[in-house]
Amino acid sequence: TRTRNANMLRILLAATHLIALGIGLGAVWARGNALSRPLDRAAMVRAFRADTWWGLAAALWIGTGLWRLLAGTEKATTYYMHNQAFFAKMGFLVIILLLEIGPMITLIRWRQIAGRGTSAWNPNPAAARRIARISYVEAALIIAMVFAAVAMARGYGAP
Numbered sequence: 001t002r003t004r005n006a007n008m009l010r011i012l013l014a015a016t017h018l019i020a021l022g023i024g025l026g027a028v029w030a031r032g033n034a035l036s037r038p039l040d041r042a043a044m045v046r047a048f049r050a051d052t053w054w055g056l057a058a059a060l061w062i063g064t065g066l067w068r069l070l071a072g073t074e075k076a077t078t079y080y081m082h083n084q085a086f087f088a089k090m091g092f093l094v095i096i097l098l099l100e101i102g103p104m105i106t107l108i109r110w111r112q113i114a115g116r117g118t119s120a121w122n123p124n125p126a127a128a129r130r131i132a133r134i135s136y137v138e139a140a141l142i143i144a145m146v147f148a149a150v151a152m153a154r155g156y157g158a159p
Contacts, residue, residue: 006073009073010073010074013064013067013068013073014068014074016060016064017060017061017064017065017068019060020057020058020060020061020064021057021061021142021146023053023056023057023060024053024054024057024058024061024142025139025142025143026053027050027051027053027054027057028050028054028135028138028139028142029135029136029139030046030050030053031047031050031051031054031131031132031135032131032132032133032134032135032136032139033046033132034046034047034050035047035128035129035131035132035135036128036129036132039122039123039125039128044110044114044123047107047128048107048110048111048114051103051107058100062093079158080152082158082159083152083157083158084157084158085148085149085151085152085156085157085158086148086152086157087157088148088157089145089148089149089152092141092142092144092145092148093145095141096138096141096142099134099137099138099141100134100138102130102131102134103131103134103135106127106131107131110123
């Protein structure tokens with residue numbers, strides 16, 4: 001039973017990690033699309049909704065990733081710590097997190113303003129286009145992470 005429970009945990013963590021990846025990729029792309037169009041109320045609702053999914057996916061993704069890394073549910077932690085493909089994957093994640101600081105701050109401010117019901121508020125189109133471009137770059141980095149993860153799972157990058 002203990003082995004069965006450990007296997008179920010491995011499956012649950014891996015599945016949640018992959019589902020979060022799919023949700024995050026779709027959400028960040030949808031956010032970019034919403035902010036690339038005229039910024040009417042419907043576009044902002046789509047952008048805020050997509051941004052919420054992006055944040056949820058990131059929390060799941062990072063949480064399950066850390067759990068899998070530190071608990072050694074898939075491979076021993078030392079495997080990851082000596083794997084260049086793993087460090088490439090983490091490098092892409094760090095770039096995503098750094099790129100996300102500006103959009104996160106801007107969208108939090110916009111949500112606060114929109115939540116006050118200020119009808120005269122119009123989001124800054126230049127800032128929206130910047131966030132859209134960043135979103136598309138983040139989507140490309142997520143895809144790069146997938147390639148690094150696949151390489152790592154097949155033993156590439158290990159000494």
